[in-house]
Amino acid sequence: MQAYLARRLLALIPALFFASLIVFVIVRLVPGNIIDMMLAQNDVGADKLSRDQLVGALGLDRPMWQQYFHWIGGILLHGDFGRSLWQNTPVRELLGARLPVTFQLGFMALIVALIIAIPIGIYSAIRQDTAGDYLTRSFSILMLAVPSFWMGTMVMVFPSIWWGWSPQVKFVAFTEDPLQNLKQMILPAVILGTALSAITMRLTRTMMLEVLRQDYIRTAWAKGLSENLVVVRHALRNALIPVVTLIGLQAPILIGGAVIVEQIFVIPGMGLLLLDAISQRDYPIITGVSLVIGFCVMLINLAVDLSYGLLDPKVRYR
Amino acid sequence: MTRPLLEVNNLTTRFRTERGTVAAVDGVSFQVAPGETLAIVGESGSGKSVTALSVLRLIPNPPGRIESGEILFDGVNLVKLDDPGIRAVRGNKIAMIFQEPMSSLNPALTVGLQVAEPINVHRGTPWAKAYEAATELIGRVRIADAASRLNSYPHQYSGGMRQRVMIAMALACAPRLIIADEPTTALDVTVQAQILDLLKEVTRETGSSLILITHDLGVVARYADRVAVMYGGRIVEVAPARDLYARPQHPYTLGLMASVPRLDGGGGRRLMPIEGQPPDLASLPPGCSFGPRCRSIIPQCRTERPELIQVADRHAKACFANV
Ligand SMILES: Nc1ncnc2c1ncn2[C@@H]1O[C@H](COP(=O)(O)OP(=O)(O)OP(=O)(O)O)[C@@H](O)[C@H]1O
Ligand code: SF4
Ligand SMILES: [Mg+2]
Numbered sequence: 001m002q003a004y005l006a007r008r009l010l011a012l013i014p015a016l017f018f019a020s021l022i023v024f025v026i027v028r029l030v031p032g033n034i035i036d037m038m039l040a041q042n043d044v045g046a047d048k049l050s051r052d053q054l055v056g057a058l059g060l061d062r063p064m065w066q067q068y069f070h071w072i073g074g075i076l077l078h079g080d081f082g083r084s085l086w087q088n089t090p091v092r093e094l095l096g097a098r099l100p101v102t103f104q105l106g107f108m109a110l111i112v113a114l115i116i117a118i119p120i121g122i123y124s125a126i127r128q129d130t131a132g133d134y135l136t137r138s139f140s141i142l143m144l145a146v147p148s149f150w151m152g153t154m155v156m157v158f159p160s161i162w163w164g165w166s167p168q169v170k171f172v173a174f175t176e177d178p179l180q181n182l183k184q185m186i187l188p189a190v191i192l193g194t195a196l197s198a199i200t201m202r203l204t205r206t207m208m209l210e211v212l213r214q215d216y217i218r219t220a221w222a223k224g225l226s227e228n229l230v231v232v233r234h235a236l237r238n239a240l241i242p243v244v245t246l247i248g249l250q251a252p253i254l255i256g257g258a259v260i261v262e263q264i265f266v267i268p269g270m271g272l273l274l275l276d277a278i279s280q281r282d283y284p285i286i287t288g289v290s291l292v293i294g295f296c297v298m299l300i301n302l303a304v305d306l307s308y309g310l311l312d313p314k315v316r317y318r
Numbered sequence: 319m320t321r322p323l324l325e326v327n328n329l330t331t332r333f334r335t336e337r338g339t340v341a342a343v344d345g346v347s348f349q350v351a352p353g354e355t356l357a358i359v360g361e362s363g364s365g366k367s368v369t370a371l372s373v374l375r376l377i378p379n380p381p382g383r384i385e386s387g388e389i390l391f392d393g394v395n396l397v398k399l400d401d402p403g404i405r406a407v408r409g410n411k412i413a414m415i416f417q418e419p420m421s422s423l424n425p426a427l428t429v430g431l432q433v434a435e436p437i438n439v440h441r442g443t444p445w446a447k448a449y450e451a452a453t454e455l456i457g458r459v460r461i462a463d464a465a466s467r468l469n470s471y472p473h474q475y476s477g478g479m480r481q482r483v484m485i486a487m488a489l490a491c492a493p494r495l496i497i498a499d500e501p502t503t504a505l506d507v508t509v510q511a512q513i514l515d516l517l518k519e520v521t522r523e524t525g526s527s528l529i530l531i532t533h534d535l536g537v538v539a540r541y542a543d544r545v546a547v548m549y550g551g552r553i554v555e556v557a558p559a560r561d562l563y564a565r566p567q568h569p570y571t572l573g574l575m576a577s578v579p580r581l582d583g584g585g586g587r588r589l590m591p592i593e594g595q596p597p598d599l600a601s602l603p604p605g606c607s608f609g610p611r612c613r614s615i616i617p618q619c620r621t622e623r624p625e626l627i628q629v630a631d632r633h634a635k636a637c638f639a640n641v
Contacts, residue, residue, distance in 0.1 A: 216424040224407070313473070
């Protein structure tokens, strides 16, 4: 088990290396030049001199490979992700402030998704082809079809039209005022979680149906167990194994959704940071955020692989 | 004769299929006395498993349904019991052992839990105590090192060992009837006899009755007191095992006997197919369903359906001809 974990962690190194390379290069291929933007904003006459000075000051005059090694070296040696080109704040500070917010949103959304998906998926399976099953299946198709940005927008717009409700403008961190923070986060989490729940619900239903047909479920009935025991003790565990995989695969979707939802609800998380940085071509922020997101996704997938062992006794980590 | 422990009267179980509803079990009646071993034999698809599952009301619905008949267990009609009522019988008074030991145990739960579970559920015994009882049961089915086996999982066991676990599980609440549906068909020949001997031994010890479903006439001769022969969802002949071997009276039974070398010898011989196809339940011929394959067929067989009638002491058959 420990050897397995060590090997898996080692394998992260090349993956992260390639991720960093790709992120670094792609960002610089995005059309639009930060220098032009800065010059335009500062209304400086774009004469040759000030332009070169700016490029030099930002370190963008060196060849790309030098820039890359400077950047990655900083991260590896000092945990230094560079500084924002616009605000000159260290990217690490920005990450430190924003990461927990996105993490909280993602975690809450995941909980919401599981609370919706698992019980409804089970219900839908054990009451296959009843009205309730059809209703939940239609709901999940609807959720799959409706993008979360649209839902988010509707949730923002209609309550404000009907009741004059408006979202909190100032964000309160969990550490400052947990209750107030949860109040702010619950709606975005529910929207993100609901969107996420659709596929999980469908898979839970499919897997439950599959498992309920197995011989060992017939054995469980033949032992005189109640439906609750048959479903919860004998079927659910076996059905959840692929569901856990799916949750791992959904991690990037979850993060992608968080970016959008943060934008709609103006939640200062990684998503908002990333979007702002992209529109300003603030390279160090973009690369830093992307790298951290990639790292998180890899860790989530590792956690998923490890959790198989809890569900499936046949799994041995070698 | 003492009052039967199980008395099945006119049981009919139908399945809805794409080709219309079929009666997988069609007006079946039989009895099992306390302590008796009744074998049910017949070709594949003759309705043996459906009969067994019907007794515990385990027919998947849809597509199946017990349509009529009564199943009297200890005088109580199981067909009429409500949900908690039938649950209190399953695994408690009547236990079942299935054909596929590889897939009939839950892969995600320990063997100990699975054996202890019926005791916990039916008697309300706390888990710690139930596990103690499970250790004892696992020892009784001769799995070595029972205590340390409790925490192992089914995938660590061979097929024969798993079937022993199934037997331990069936014995958990000291049932009065055990239904074993082809318990050894999936096992190696050498293991088959061990498992059947074990079953015979534990039922003798506890005085419980046994319904033994099998393909294997060798098994019948060795382990059963009485035999019911099924064909196309009906019982066509029923008799004490000796009588059936000495004087088979139904053409189908005769065919089965002819296709198997004479009894006594060890198990392992399966029924050889008799000439012709097993009946298609969705389009049975009018009259006797064995007609198309029968050598003794007479005109009456084509129009009338033979009922099961007494032909000798404790010996009944469903056939018009004298063979
Ligand atoms: N789940 C089901 N759905 C539809 N039809 C079924 C189902 N189970 C059984 N049947 C029908 O009942 C018939 C009898 O099946 P059954 O399983 O009782 O046969 P069997 O005598 O146990 O055969 P085998 O020796 O192969 O186990 C089948 O031929 C099939 O037509
Ligand atoms: S009733 Fe007729 S067809 Fe059926 S088994 Fe007897 S002789 Fe053959
Ligand atoms: Mg069968």
